[in-house]
Amino acid sequence: MRGEFYQQLTNDLETARAEGLFKEERIITSAQQADITVADGSHVINFCANNYLGWRIILI
Numbered sequence: 001m002r003g004e005f006y007q008q009l010t011n012d013l014e015t016a017r018a019e020g021l022f023k024e025e026r027i028i029t030s031a032q033q034a035d036i037t038v039a040d041g042s043h044v045i046n047f048c049a050n051n052y053l054g055w056r057i058i059l060i
Contacts, residue, residue, distance in 0.1 A: 016022040026044070030037035049052045 013022065027039040028036050028046075029039055032046060034046060035043055037043055
C-alpha cells in the first residue's frame with residue numbers, strides 16, 4: 001500500500017513537471033527585503049515581503 005502511494009506521488013510530480021506546473025523553490029541568499037538575491041546569483045523582486053514596493057510613498 002505504501003509503495004503504491006509513493007508511486008502515485010512520483011507519477012503526479014512527474015506529470016506536474018512535464019506540464020510546467022511544478023514550482024521549484026528558490027533559495028534566498030541575501031537579507032529578505034524588496035529586492036533579493038537567490039542561489040543562482042540572480043536578483044528578483046520579493047513579493048512575499050510586506051515591502052515589495054519598497055515603501056515608496058508615491059505607491060502607497
